[in-house]
Amino acid sequence: MKILIVEDEVVLNKSMVAYLGDMGYVCESVNNYNAALEKIDHYTYDCIVLDIMLPGGTGLQLLKYLKDDRKTDGVIIISAKDQLEDKLTGLQLGADDYLTKPFHLSELSMRIEAIIRRRNFNGQSVINAGNISVDITAKTVSANDSPIELTQKEFQLLLYLLINKNRILSKNAIAQYLWGDDMDFAENYDFIYTHIKNLRRKIVAAGGDDCIRSVYGMGYKLQAQ
Amino acid sequence: MKLLSKYNRINIGITIIVFLLGSVCFYFVLRYILVNQLDETLQSERQEILQYVKAHQQLPDIENTREQWISFEQSEVQPAKAFMQSHYAFNQHKHEEEEVRQYIFSLQVAGNNYTVTVNKSQEETEDLLQIIILVTIAMIALILLANFIINRKVLGRLWNPFYTTIAHIKDYHLSGKPSLTLDKVSTDEFLLLNESLNEMALRINKDYDSLKRFTENAAHEMQTPLAVIRSKIELMLQTSELKQIQMQHLQEIEDATSKLAKLHQSLLMLTKLENNQFILNEQVDLKKIIEEKIAEKQDLFEAKKLKLTITLEETKVSFHQHLAEIMASNLLNNALRYTAAEGSVTITLTDSHFIICNTAANGSLDTGKVFQRFYKPGNKQEGTGLGLAIVKEICLTAGFSIEYVFANESHKFIVGFK
Numbered sequence A: 001m002k003i004l005i006v007e008d009e010v011v012l013n014k015s016m017v018a019y020l021g022d023m024g025y026v027c028e029s030v031n032n033y034n035a036a037l038e039k040i041d042h043y044t045y046d047c048i049v050l051d052i053m054l055p056g057g058t059g060l061q062l063l064k065y066l067k068d069d070r071k072t073d074g075v076i077i078i079s080a081k082d083q084l085e086d087k088l089t090g091l092q093l094g095a096d097d098y099l100t101k102p103f104h105l106s107e108l109s110m111r112i113e114a115i116i117r118r119r120n121f122n123g124q125s126v127i128n129a130g131n132i133s134v135d136i137t138a139k140t141v142s143a144n145d146s147p148i149e150l151t152q153k154e155f156q157l158l159l160y161l162l163i164n165k166n167r168i169l170s171k172n173a174i175a176q177y178l179w180g181d182d183m184d185f186a187e188n189y190d191f192i193y194t195h196i197k198n199l200r201r202k203i204v205a206a207g208g209d210d211c212i213r214s215v216y217g218m219g220y221k222l223q224a225q
Numbered sequence B: 001m002k003l004l005s006k007y008n009r010i011n012i013g014i015t016i017i018v019f020l021l022g023s024v025c026f027y028f029v030l031r032y033i034l035v036n037q038l039d040e041t042l043q044s045e046r047q048e049i050l051q052y053v054k055a056h057q058q059l060p061d062i063e064n065t066r067e068q069w070i071s072f073e074q075s076e077v078q079p080a081k082a083f084m085q086s087h088y089a090f091n092q093h094k095h096e097e098e099e100v101r102q103y104i105f106s107l108q109v110a111g112n113n114y115t116v117t118v119n120k121s122q123e124e125t126e127d128l129l130q131i132i133i134l135v136t137i138a139m140i141a142l143i144l145l146a147n148f149i150i151n152r153k154v155l156g157r158l159w160n161p162f163y164t165t166i167a168h169i170k171d172y173h174l175s176g177k178p179s180l181t182l183d184k185v186s187t188d189e190f191l192l193l194n195e196s197l198n199e200m201a202l203r204i205n206k207d208y209d210s211l212k213r214f215t216e217n218a219a220h221e222m223q224t225p226l227a228v229i230r231s232k233i234e235l236m237l238q239t240s241e242l243k244q245i246q247m248q249h250l251q252e253i254e255d256a257t258s259k260l261a262k263l264h265q266s267l268l269m270l271t272k273l274e275n276n277q278f279i280l281n282e283q284v285d286l287k288k289i290i291e292e293k294i295a296e297k298q299d300l301f302e303a304k305k306l307k308l309t310i311t312l313e314e315t316k317v318s319f320h321q322h323l324a325e326i327m328a329s330n331l332l333n334n335a336l337r338y339t340a341a342e343g344s345v346t347i348t349l350t351d352s353h354f355i356i357c358n359t360a361a362n363g364s365l366d367t368g369k370v371f372q373r374f375y376k377p378g379n380k381q382e383g384t385g386l387g388l389a390i391v392k393e394i395c396l397t398a399g400f401s402i403e404y405v406f407a408n409e410s411h412k413f414i415v416g417f418k
Helices: A010-022 A033-042 A059-068 A084-092 A105-119 A152-163 A171-179 A185-205 B003-056 B123-158 B160-171 B188-237 B244-274 B286-296 B298-303 B321-338 B387-398
Strands: A002-006 A026-030 A047-051 A074-079 A097-100 A126-129 A132-135 A140-143 A146-148 A212-215 A219-222 B068-074 B083-091 B096-109 B112-121 B282-285 B307-312 B316-319 B344-349 B353-359 B401-407 B410-416
Touching (some): A002 A033, A010 A026, A010 B188, A026 A033, A047 A059, A059 A074, A059 A084, A074 A105, A105 A152, A105 A171, A105 B188, A126 A152, A132 A152, A152 A171, A171 A185, A171 A219, A185 A212, A185 B298, B003 B068, B003 B083, B096 B123, B123 B160, B160 B188, B282 B321, B286 B298, B286 B307, B286 B344, B316 B321, B321 B353, B321 B387
Parallel strands (some): A002 A026, A002 A047, A047 A074, B307 B344
Antiparallel strands (some): A140 A146, B083 B096, B096 B112, B282 B316, B401 B410
């Protein structure tokens, strides 16, 4: 899976490359408009991570170029401009998703995964970890073929852990993912613990591997090969 | 009072005074001229009498008329100097008192002294006075009438461009795309006004745009470093040799970063609201939005064992989708945060009100401060302290009313749509 990261802030660019690279994506990165244009012209990517404000041009121009050229690359816009118009314009121009800075890398990887999955029509919608398998389209979970009944939040949580498997996710990142920006974090940490506890109980009861680990009580990760 | 009426009041007042003064002067001047003429006639009468006496050495026999009568009186004393005077006397021909002009002079006929009084009626001058008063009143009435007609017909049309300009200014919004463009008019003053307003609007628009750009850029510049911090924390979390204490520090840094990011977003939102950068012209289904927001937070309500009572009526208002979401979300978060465990929350939506009522943990909030920025009762550290300030600003923008009431040990926030 090839990803192009277009972001002018070098440190942030490197962070994204490091995180996504660890997850098995092949990442290329550029930090200005012209370099991005050159890459887009020569190669095809599964997903392009696009910042709006760039030296030499804007991400929206790049997006327009891509769509005018009938390229099929998936595009996720990341922008600090929390401007509704930008978001709408971006999505109208054909972007697949829009993420506002500052975002969690785990959230970004989640969105990229979703874009790639949506774009690959032959792609499987089932993700496996150990003996647990999650069907994203049907929203069902099973362990050793015996189904596990999960609430919506539990399902979201499992998917988040699964896609970022072997990575430690902070409670903060999980809270933001589950309840969005407008909730305060410290208050939600207890609820996260409750959800994780229930999730583990249900998985184990269905005969699945107990693969969710708490890390010093600060965060969680799903351990799997 | 309208400028026009003010101007008219002064104008008419002065006109009337000028007319009255003019009439008085006119009267005196005319009277003076007429009396002078009378005096000349009286003089020539005297000449005639003197000539007659010189020629015949006897008094003339004179026929008195309505307008003129002469009397001779024998007097012992030495004749006084001749003089003229006006005074009221009885006119025997008309049988009434009237003002007469008299010429009194002495005469010697055959050694006898006579005092001669020539009287001439001065009635014409009185007639004159009457005519002048009539003319003056008629003129004043005419002026008032003319003014009235001018105001009604002409001035209304003359001021028309002014009212058009005012209407344009009233409709003018800074956040609206085109700058103010007032029409060219033929009246110099209004043309000047329109041109000045156009220039002013252009200048304000420029300033506003640069301010807006600044806010946007500031947002961009600040949120990128925040994104860097957050990404680095996440990468650090993945390194296997972290100790618990380091993890804890990282978590605290991340919490602070999130808070900063949220604070920044909230302030930006407040700025945008204050700058009226939202255009509220969408029909928003409030019931749907509130239901969605409640569903999002369902598990949080459950975790706190809060008893939810929800009554939602189908309600659509002219609003802004995003702002409606923020308003509902902030009020719900508020109820979530400040309701003690196992308390109850009542959410009511009717076509005129949106009411969130929750049982209070620690008595009433400060009614005067509850919507102030950074107001946190009891110095609680959670939250940005901007949630309710944003709700208030949203309501202000949308023209809704917002009210906080404390009753029956419950906080009640009431948003009124009408």
